[in-house]
Structures are given as C-alpha cells and as structure tokens.
Amino acid sequence: MTHTVTAPAPEAQRKKASDRAVAENKLGMKLVAPALVVMLLVTAFPMLQALWLSLSNYALTAPDDRSFVGLQNYVTALTDPLFWRTMAVTVGIMIVTVFFELIIGFVFALVMHRVIFARGIIRTSILIPYGIITVVSGFAWQFAFSGTNGFVNLWLPFVEGNFNWFGEQFPALFAICVSEIWKTTPFMSLLLLAGLAQVSEDMIEAAKVDGATWWQRLFRVILPNMRAAIMVAILFRALDAFRIFDNIFVMTAGAVGTESVSFLTYRQVIEQFQIGMGSALSVLLFLSVLVIAFLIVKLFRVDLAAARQEG
Amino acid sequence: MGGPHPRLGRRVGAAATLVLAASTLTACGSSGKPTLNWYINPDGQATLTSLAERCSTDDYDIEIQLLPTGATDQRTQLARRLAASDSSTDLMSLDPVFVPEFASAGWLLELPEDVASAVVDDDVLAGPAETVTWEDGVYAAPQWANTQVLWYRQSLADAAGISEDLEAGTATWEQVITAASENGATVGVQADRYEAYMVWINALVQGAGGEIVSNTEAGVDAEVEIDSEAGRAAAAVVQQLADSEAAQSDLSVSREGTSLGAMFAEGSPGEFMTNWTFVYKNYEPSETNTVVTEEQFGDLAWARYPRTVEGEASKPPVGGINIGVGAFTEHQDHALEAAQCVTDPEAQLALAVTDGLMPARASVYDEQELVDAYDPTLLELFRTSVEEGGPRPKSAFYNQISGAVQSQWHSPFDVDPESTPRESAEYLREVLRGEALL
Incomplete structure (x- = not known):
C-alpha cells in the first residue's frame, strides 16, 4: 500500500482557484443547468423508459395484461434466428455501402477539390442527391429497378427484360444498397473534401519535386495526411448505415429477407404494438451502435479532436 | 430582459399574453x-x-x-x-x-x-x-x-376450352393455371408480402375444406391447423403457379393494381386474374375512362373464384x-x-x-x-360470393397470425407443400406464444 501514500494528491498540486474564478464557474453552472435539464428530459428520460419497458411483457392492444418478465425479452431476441439474420443483413449493408461510398466519395472529393472551371455548378450537382429525402430516393430507385416499368433492366445487358429485382434476397439488397450509396455518397465526399483541404500544398509540391508519381503522392502524402478525416467519415457513415430503415421500408417492406435491425424493431413496436419486445430490440440496437463506434475508434485509433483540428 | 428597458419587456409579455388569450378564445368559439x-x-x-x-x-x-x-x-x-x-x-x-x-x-x-x-x-x-x-x-x-371473383377474357377461355367449367363455377386453380400456360397467357394474383397475400392463402386453405387457425376465441391459445391436407393443397396451388409459365414476372411483388394491365396487354391473349369487385368499373369505358375499348371490354368475362381441389366448392375471399x-x-x-x-x-x-x-x-x-x-x-x-365466401380468422391476434403466415409463405417461389405448411404452423405457434420475433 506504500505507493498510494507516496503518490501526490492531485488537489495539492492544483493552484488554488481565485474567488473570481469560483464565482464564474458557479455562474457557468447556473447558465448550463436549464439546457442540461432539457437534455435529461428529452434524451435520458426516453432512454431510461425504454430500458424499463424492455423488462416487461407489454402489448398496446392488451395494456391490462402488462407484466414484469425480467430479461426474458432479451433472451427471446438473442436466441431468435430472425434477429441474427437481420443483424447479418444490417452489417452486410453497412460494410458494402460504406466501402463503395468511401471510394466513390473520395473520387468526388478529388474532383470538387481540383476542379478549376464551373466549380460552383460541379460541387452543387455532386451534392444534389444528398438534398433529396431518403424516402423519395427509395421510391425513385424502386421504380428504376421495377421489372415491369423500370429502366435498369433495359440498360443492363446481362439481365432479362422482366427480371424482378425484388423477388430474391441478393438482388433486392443490391437495389437497396444502390439507393443508399447514391443518396449518401455526397455526404461522404463532403467530409473527405474537408480532409483534403487540410493536406498542405507544400508537401505535395515537395513530393512532386522529388519525382513522386501521382499514385505515390496519393498513397504516400495525401491519404496519410487525411487519415483522421477518413476515419471520421467512416465512423459517421457506418453508424448511419447500421440504422438503415427508409430504403428498406419503401423498396421491399422487409420482404425476401431484407429486414434490418431497425426495421425489425419498427415492426415490433409500430405494427405489432409489442412495446416490451420492441424496447428490448431498441436497447440492443443502441448497444450495437455503441459497440461499432467503440470498435472503429479503437481499431483505427481515430482521434476525433485531431480531425476537428483541436489537437 | 430586465436590463435597460424593463418596460419594454413587460409590454412584450403583456402582448404575448393577449395573443395567447385571443387564440384560446377563438378555439372556444369554433367549438359551438x-x-x-x-x-x-x-x-x-x-x-x-x-x-x-x-x-x-x-x-x-x-x-x-x-x-x-x-x-x-x-x-x-x-x-x-x-x-x-x-x-x-x-x-x-x-x-x-x-x-x-x-x-x-x-x-x-x-x-x-x-x-x-x-x-x-x-x-x-x-x-x-x-x-x-x-x-x-x-x-x-x-x-x-367486398369479394374476389375470377376475371378473364372470354376469347382466352374459349381457346383453352375451359369456358364451360368457368361458367358452371367449378373450374379449379389447376385448370386455370394449365389453361393459361398452354395458351401463352398468365394468371394474376396478389402475392407480395402484404395482407392480400394472406387473403389468397386463406381462400386456398378454406377452399380445400381447412382453416389456418380454429378456436380463435381462445386468443393466443387458438388451434393452428395450417399443417394439414388443406394447407398442403393450398401450397400446391401456389407452387404450381410459381413454377409455371403462367406466373407473372412480378409475382412475388404483385398487388391488386399490378396485374390489371396484363388483361388487355398488346399482343397477348390476356390473363386469368383473381381480384376484387372494383375491376369492372376499372375497365368499363366511359367519358372519363378510356383504359380499354368497348370491343375489348366486351371480351371481359367473370366466374366464381377457382376451386382449390376438385369437387369442393370454392370459398371466395370476403x-x-x-x-x-x-x-x-x-x-x-x-x-x-x-x-x-x-x-x-x-x-x-x-x-x-x-x-x-x-x-x-x-x-x-x-x-x-x-x-x-x-x-x-x-x-x-x-x-353469392359474399354470401358463400370465407372470412379470414376472427381473432384479437389476427395481425400476428397474418404476419406469421405471410413471412413463411413469401416468396411464393419458395413455397413447397412438403415443408411450408409445417414450418408455418410451428412458427405461428411460437409467434402466438411470444417465443419468436415477427
């Protein structure tokens, strides 16, 4: 126990705050308090309530039969093959969409960064899909992929004219991913553009003088220097993609094995009125998002402060 | 707000109160x-x-x-x-x-x-x-x-030689599907994963003399009966259509409105379509409706909902x-x-x-x-269809029953009489007991 005694108490090293600083701190607390109360009301309360509801068997259609069941809902969900199938579909969608968005988004970012003519128009047109509501994008792509009156089948030489994209799991997931990628790539390219702007022109010039090729400059100079921005972009998009709902709701309504975890949760709460089970799924969804965020931050050692140039 | 203009603050406050009071009064006034x-x-x-x-x-x-x-x-x-x-x-x-x-x-x-x-x-x-x-x-x-009947083109039925059975109301799904595939025509149904697919499955099961569930007053303890001869006969019809040339390309996403166009599509002999009563007014030519010509409309015919099995009267959906x-x-x-x-x-x-x-x-x-x-x-x-039709299960848990059946019977291309009725019965029991997610 000697080492605890030898360690200096932190208070002892800290300079004693002046009266003025104490008063300012107090005022600061008071000013922040209302916002804090509102935050607790609108975020902490629903979250705690969902946690509480997830421990009961509670259907809106039979409110009087509500009963406390402990962790039963979690056990049912975690041992259900449907839950794990939706989890696999969701993770699959997340990986595929983020991968393609990253590549296409980076190309767009380069174009937006380097373009010298009609800069405003080009930048704006790249960003248009992001300005479109996801539900609208979902409908547009659903019509495009429709086997009876869509145009995708006419454009693709290797599919039959009346191929039904929404008849099987993988074609349907492909259509959903295309809509998702089309809609959110601009967001990715915006984040990457910000990172690209941080890369110092001097370094690129220096590499050029040293005789580095375009590819060498890209992989040795540009990408390493915008690593933080790339990781933040991946983190944001991965968390977004994991919660995918709109496109699935519009395009397949969860048919042919395309349900995501969000969609499964929606069905329990909104369609089945199973508030207890739905809350348990929401809590699991929330935990999954936390785990993904943790993994990305730890695995890729993302420094969020560095990305915001605070570090 | 207190600072340099205390009066202004008070005035603003008073004005806000007035506006609030006025709007409350108006709300009261309109509720006369x-x-x-x-x-x-x-x-x-x-x-x-x-x-x-x-x-x-x-x-x-x-x-x-x-x-x-x-x-x-x-x-x-x-x-x-x-x-x-x-x-x-x-x-x-x-x-x-x-x-x-x-x-x-x-x-x-x-x-x-x-x-x-x-x-x-x-x-x-x-x-x-x-x-x-x-x-x-x-x-x-x-x-x-509302009820469903079989809509078709007279010329198609004549070519297929099943007009008599259709008019007598004794035609079976098998006859209809075979007639369509042999004559380059199609069969229109509703088989997207939604309520109307449940309507079709229920009518097929009842048409074979069975029920999806019985004793529905027992709520979650209702008897699940889809794993039966009737359930297998129903699955056989879905399978026969899905595997045949007569299946429309959008079968697994087909809804009430999607197969209307195939009836008088150009260069096609038409279709057999089970659908609700609105179909007649949908085609009937008028000043505002020019979907089809008078001549085409004259070719439109209708018959009682097809039978699931021979010798047993059909149970049209209600x-x-x-x-x-x-x-x-x-x-x-x-x-x-x-x-x-x-x-x-x-x-x-x-x-x-x-x-x-x-x-x-x-x-x-x-x-x-x-x-x-x-x-x-x-x-x-x-x-007669409304009178002799079959209702869907009457249960306080109908939504769970319908959802469970739809999830196991969709896509129609995967329906198999050997496994689908059995698996859907097991799943339906689990869903009703709250042991499986839907």
Whole structure:
C-alpha cells in the first residue's frame, strides 16, 4: 500500500482557484443547468423508459395484461434466428455501402477539390442527391429497378427484360444498397473534401519535386495526411448505415429477407404494438451502435479532436 | 430582459399574453358546432365526401380524414391514435379483420342495443354481419362488402376450352393455371408480402375444406391447423403457379393494381386474374375512362373464384369496410347517429353504382339503379360470393397470425407443400406464444 501514500494528491498540486474564478464557474453552472435539464428530459428520460419497458411483457392492444418478465425479452431476441439474420443483413449493408461510398466519395472529393472551371455548378450537382429525402430516393430507385416499368433492366445487358429485382434476397439488397450509396455518397465526399483541404500544398509540391508519381503522392502524402478525416467519415457513415430503415421500408417492406435491425424493431413496436419486445430490440440496437463506434475508434485509433483540428 | 428597458419587456409579455388569450378564445368559439372526424380508407373517396356532407346535420359536421392505402398501414395509424385514447377519432372505416383486435383492446364503442339491431338486421348479408360482432357484442356497422371473383377474357377461355367449367363455377386453380400456360397467357394474383397475400392463402386453405387457425376465441391459445391436407393443397396451388409459365414476372411483388394491365396487354391473349369487385368499373369505358375499348371490354368475362381441389366448392375471399365508433369520442350520440347514416341503403347504393364497392345489404342488390349499372350475372356472382365466401380468422391476434403466415409463405417461389405448411404452423405457434420475433 506504500505507493498510494507516496503518490501526490492531485488537489495539492492544483493552484488554488481565485474567488473570481469560483464565482464564474458557479455562474457557468447556473447558465448550463436549464439546457442540461432539457437534455435529461428529452434524451435520458426516453432512454431510461425504454430500458424499463424492455423488462416487461407489454402489448398496446392488451395494456391490462402488462407484466414484469425480467430479461426474458432479451433472451427471446438473442436466441431468435430472425434477429441474427437481420443483424447479418444490417452489417452486410453497412460494410458494402460504406466501402463503395468511401471510394466513390473520395473520387468526388478529388474532383470538387481540383476542379478549376464551373466549380460552383460541379460541387452543387455532386451534392444534389444528398438534398433529396431518403424516402423519395427509395421510391425513385424502386421504380428504376421495377421489372415491369423500370429502366435498369433495359440498360443492363446481362439481365432479362422482366427480371424482378425484388423477388430474391441478393438482388433486392443490391437495389437497396444502390439507393443508399447514391443518396449518401455526397455526404461522404463532403467530409473527405474537408480532409483534403487540410493536406498542405507544400508537401505535395515537395513530393512532386522529388519525382513522386501521382499514385505515390496519393498513397504516400495525401491519404496519410487525411487519415483522421477518413476515419471520421467512416465512423459517421457506418453508424448511419447500421440504422438503415427508409430504403428498406419503401423498396421491399422487409420482404425476401431484407429486414434490418431497425426495421425489425419498427415492426415490433409500430405494427405489432409489442412495446416490451420492441424496447428490448431498441436497447440492443443502441448497444450495437455503441459497440461499432467503440470498435472503429479503437481499431483505427481515430482521434476525433485531431480531425476537428483541436489537437 | 430586465436590463435597460424593463418596460419594454413587460409590454412584450403583456402582448404575448393577449395573443395567447385571443387564440384560446377563438378555439372556444369554433367549438359551438362539433365536428366529427371520420377516418376513411381511400376507396370511393369522392362518394364518401358527398356522403359526409349529406350526413352532416344542424348539430354536427362530419369531416373526412384520409388513411393510407394499405390495410396494415390503416390499422397502424388508427391504433396509434386509439392507444393514446384520442378523443378526436369519432368514426372510422375499418377493414373487417381488425374489428376483433380493436374491440378487445377497448378502442371501439360497443353499439347500444337499438343501434346494433338497426345496423345488423335480417337484410344484412351473413358474411358482413358476422364480421362486426365480437364476444356477443356488435362493434361496427357494415358499410360495404367486398369479394374476389375470377376475371378473364372470354376469347382466352374459349381457346383453352375451359369456358364451360368457368361458367358452371367449378373450374379449379389447376385448370386455370394449365389453361393459361398452354395458351401463352398468365394468371394474376396478389402475392407480395402484404395482407392480400394472406387473403389468397386463406381462400386456398378454406377452399380445400381447412382453416389456418380454429378456436380463435381462445386468443393466443387458438388451434393452428395450417399443417394439414388443406394447407398442403393450398401450397400446391401456389407452387404450381410459381413454377409455371403462367406466373407473372412480378409475382412475388404483385398487388391488386399490378396485374390489371396484363388483361388487355398488346399482343397477348390476356390473363386469368383473381381480384376484387372494383375491376369492372376499372375497365368499363366511359367519358372519363378510356383504359380499354368497348370491343375489348366486351371480351371481359367473370366466374366464381377457382376451386382449390376438385369437387369442393370454392370459398371466395370476403372483405369490405365496417364503420366503427371510437371508444373515446366526446360526441357519442352524434357519432352513433352518423355511423347509421353513412351505412344506410342509400349510401351503400351510391358506393356500389359509382365505385364498384358492393352493398352489405341484400335489398340494395335489387335496386334498379344498381341493376342498370352492372351486368345481371356479375351482380348475382358478387352476391353469392359474399354470401358463400370465407372470412379470414376472427381473432384479437389476427395481425400476428397474418404476419406469421405471410413471412413463411413469401416468396411464393419458395413455397413447397412438403415443408411450408409445417414450418408455418410451428412458427405461428411460437409467434402466438411470444417465443419468436415477427
């Protein structure tokens, strides 16, 4: 126990705050308090309530039969093959969409960064899909992929004219991913553009003088220097993609094995009125998002402060 | 706000109070004559709007509120209001299958004796009358009845040589599917993962003399019976269609509206299509409707819903709309009066003549105006189909039953008589016991 005694108490090293600083701190607390109360009301309360509801068997259609069941809902969900199938579909969608968005988004970012003519128009047109509501994008792509009156089948030489994209799991997931990628790539390219702007022109010039090729400059100079921005972009998009709902709701309504975890949760709460089970799924969804965020931050050692140039 | 202009602050405060008070007063003023909100489904909107006007009185106005197109979405929207004890939901158009669920949740006002005996008297057809009762109480008033028949082109049936069986009402699904595939035609059904797919499966199972579930009053303890000869016969029909040339390319996403175009598609012999009564008005040429020509329309024919198995009469699907009164309405008497008005014979006649939504009352079928508007054989077919049709399971847990069946039977391309009925029975039991996610 000697080492605890030898360690200096932190208070002892800290300079004693002046009266003025104490008063300012107090005022600061008071000013922040209302916002804090509102935050607790609108975020902490629903979250705690969902946690509480997830421990009961509670259907809106039979409110009087509500009963406390402990962790039963979690056990049912975690041992259900449907839950794990939706989890696999969701993770699959997340990986595929983020991968393609990253590549296409980076190309767009380069174009937006380097373009010298009609800069405003080009930048704006790249960003248009992001300005479109996801539900609208979902409908547009659903019509495009429709086997009876869509145009995708006419454009693709290797599919039959009346191929039904929404008849099987993988074609349907492909259509959903295309809509998702089309809609959110601009967001990715915006984040990457910000990172690209941080890369110092001097370094690129220096590499050029040293005789580095375009590819060498890209992989040795540009990408390493915008690593933080790339990781933040991946983190944001991965968390977004994991919660995918709109496109699935519009395009397949969860048919042919395309349900995501969000969609499964929606069905329990909104369609089945199973508030207890739905809350348990929401809590699991929330935990999954936390785990993904943790993994990305730890695995890729993302420094969020560095990305915001605070570090 | 206190700082340099304390008076200004006070004045602003006073002004805000005035504005608030004024708006509260206006709200009070407009509530002199109550407004009843009637949530309708989109069928026959124009007729329902004029009906709402006709049924508004000096004591109250009826205002139309539109619900989404799909039956499941309609249920969701109404239920979310009613679960929160919404007092502004006065009248609602309900799909018959949702009456038990809503009634057992305490969301529907049980109709008092005098109203109940008026809206469900001897004149009301047996099918619709059955759908509004739950545990000895009457919870809604039948407004119109829907049923499905087999629509086809006479020229196609003649070429296939099955006209006689069709006219006699004894044609089977097997005959129809074979006839279509041998003549380059198709068979139109509803097999997307939604309520109408459940309608088809239920009709197929009942047509083979079975039930999806029985003893539905037992709630979650109902008997699951889809794993039976009847269930396998139903699965065999779905499989036969999915595997045949007659399957439409969008079979697994087909809805009521998607196969309408195939009937008179250019260069095609047409189709056999099971669909609701609205189809006739959909094609019938008029000044505003030029979907098909008079000549094509003359080729349109209809027959009783096909049989699942030979020698057993088919059980055509029965649907329609019932008018329920919200349990939390502040204007009970007005709402009850309005519910009777919007379901009276005159209202049913108007819906039938202009929108093809068939009456729930037998006497209305004899009205001259309706007889003039339809071919007499078709009118008779509608009436017998409604009378002899089969309802979907009447359960407070209907939504779970329907969802579980849809999830196991979709996609139609994967239906197999050996496994699908058995697996769907197991899954349905688990869902009802709350042991499986849906």
